[in-house]
Amino acid sequence: MIELSEKEKALIKVLQEGIPLEKRPFRKIGEETGMTEEEVLSVIHKLKKNKIIRQISPIYDTKSLGYDSSLVAFKITGDIKKAAEIINSHPGVSHNYERNDTFNIWFTIAVPPDSKLGLEQTVSLLADMTDAEDFVILRTVKLYKIGVKLDFGSLKEKEEVVKNENHRKVIITEKDKKIIKITQEDIPLVENPFEIYAEKSGIKEEELLSRLSYYRSAGIMRRFAAILYHRKAGFKANGMTVWKVPDDISDEIGYKLASYRSVTHCYKRETNEKWKYNLFSMIHGRTREELEDFVRELSEEIGVKDYKILYSTQEFKKKRIKYFSEDFYKWEEDAEDGRYTQSDIKS
Structure with missing residues (x-):
C-alpha cells in the first residue's frame, strides 16, 4: 500500500x-x-x-435518467473469464466481479428507456451466450444508502443517513x-x-x-x-454481505446498517425461489479478519443470524456507464443479428 x-x-x-x-x-x-x-x-x-x-x-443516477437497471448473478460452470468477457461486452455493465458463491459472477447492468430488448431479455440473452447454468435478477426494492467514501478509521464509525423517500x-x-x-x-x-x-x-x-x-x-x-481504487487506498477486503431479514423490519435494519461509514451501499432487493437474501450491504475493510469480526458484531446487534459474506475474488469490470451512448443500440443490433457468440468475443 x-x-x-x-x-x-x-x-x-x-x-x-x-x-x-x-x-x-x-x-x-x-x-x-x-x-x-x-x-x-x-x-x-x-x-x-x-x-x-x-x-x-459526476455520478449520475441511472433511474432518474430513465434507465432500467439491476444487480444480476450468473452461475457459470465453464470458462468464467470467457463468460465475463461476454458480459462485459454490453455497454450497460458497469461492475462485474467473481464472488465466492455458487452464483459466481455478479454484475450490474442498465438498459436505456428505449431499449428494444429490455432488461430481462438482455440478461436472458447474456445467459445463453455465456452458457450460464442459472441466473437471478435482483432488482432494487429500496435504496438505503449509496456512496463510496473511504475515509474512515474504524469500521464501527457511524454517520447520519438521509432518508430520501x-x-x-x-x-x-x-x-x-x-x-x-x-x-x-x-x-x-x-x-x-x-x-x-x-x-x-x-x-x-x-x-x-x-x-x-x-x-x-x-x-x-x-x-x-x-x-x-479501493485496494490501493488500503481497503483490500471487499465483502458484499447479504442478509435474510423479515420484511416487517427490513427498513429498520436497512437504515441501521447504512448508518455505518464502512457500509458504502445498502439496498433491499427482490427475492425468489433461487435467492432468499433481501438486504445487501457492501462493506469495505482492510482485512478479512477485521471485516468478519465486524459482521459478526452487526449480526448480534440487528438480531439476524442468516447471512453470507460474498467476497470479490476477481474484478472483471469497473467502469461508469456512458449514458445516451449509441453503443447500447449497436450492441442490440449485433445481438439480434446473431453476431455475438462465445467465439466472437475476443480478449
Missing part, C-alpha cells in the same frame, strides 16, 4: 465529498485543504498516476443528454475545467454550471466526486 501524506489524505476526503460546481473548483478545494490551486492539481495528477484515484466525474420526476431534454454525455468523462485537470465541458457542449460556462447544479438538486446527479 502506498503511504499517503496528510495533505493527500485531506485532499482525497474532500474529493470524495464532491467537487464545487464553480468556475475554479480546484482553487476552492485548495482553500479547504490549505493548498494552492496549482498544488491541488499536482497532487491529483500524482494520485491518479499512483492509481489511488480512479476517476473524478421521494423521487422527483424529471424531464431530460436533448440538450441535457448532450451535457450528460460530455460531463460524464473524467474532469479535465486544469484551472477552468467547466469551460472545456461548456465548449464541447456548445453552451456558455454559466449555463453548464447552472444545469449541473440543477441535476444535483433534482437527484439526477448524486455527486460530482472522486472514485478510488
Whole structure:
C-alpha cells in the first residue's frame, strides 16, 4: 500500500465529498485543504498516476435518467473469464466481479428507456451466450444508502443517513443528454475545467454550471466526486454481505446498517425461489479478519443470524456507464443479428 501524506489524505476526503460546481473548483478545494490551486492539481495528477484515484466525474443516477437497471448473478460452470468477457461486452455493465458463491459472477447492468430488448431479455440473452447454468435478477426494492467514501478509521464509525423517500420526476431534454454525455468523462485537470465541458457542449460556462447544479438538486446527479481504487487506498477486503431479514423490519435494519461509514451501499432487493437474501450491504475493510469480526458484531446487534459474506475474488469490470451512448443500440443490433457468440468475443 502506498503511504499517503496528510495533505493527500485531506485532499482525497474532500474529493470524495464532491467537487464545487464553480468556475475554479480546484482553487476552492485548495482553500479547504490549505493548498494552492496549482498544488491541488499536482497532487491529483500524482494520485491518479499512483492509481489511488480512479476517476473524478459526476455520478449520475441511472433511474432518474430513465434507465432500467439491476444487480444480476450468473452461475457459470465453464470458462468464467470467457463468460465475463461476454458480459462485459454490453455497454450497460458497469461492475462485474467473481464472488465466492455458487452464483459466481455478479454484475450490474442498465438498459436505456428505449431499449428494444429490455432488461430481462438482455440478461436472458447474456445467459445463453455465456452458457450460464442459472441466473437471478435482483432488482432494487429500496435504496438505503449509496456512496463510496473511504475515509474512515474504524469500521464501527457511524454517520447520519438521509432518508430520501421521494423521487422527483424529471424531464431530460436533448440538450441535457448532450451535457450528460460530455460531463460524464473524467474532469479535465486544469484551472477552468467547466469551460472545456461548456465548449464541447456548445453552451456558455454559466449555463453548464447552472444545469449541473440543477441535476444535483433534482437527484439526477448524486455527486460530482472522486472514485478510488479501493485496494490501493488500503481497503483490500471487499465483502458484499447479504442478509435474510423479515420484511416487517427490513427498513429498520436497512437504515441501521447504512448508518455505518464502512457500509458504502445498502439496498433491499427482490427475492425468489433461487435467492432468499433481501438486504445487501457492501462493506469495505482492510482485512478479512477485521471485516468478519465486524459482521459478526452487526449480526448480534440487528438480531439476524442468516447471512453470507460474498467476497470479490476477481474484478472483471469497473467502469461508469456512458449514458445516451449509441453503443447500447449497436450492441442490440449485433445481438439480434446473431453476431455475438462465445467465439466472437475476443480478449
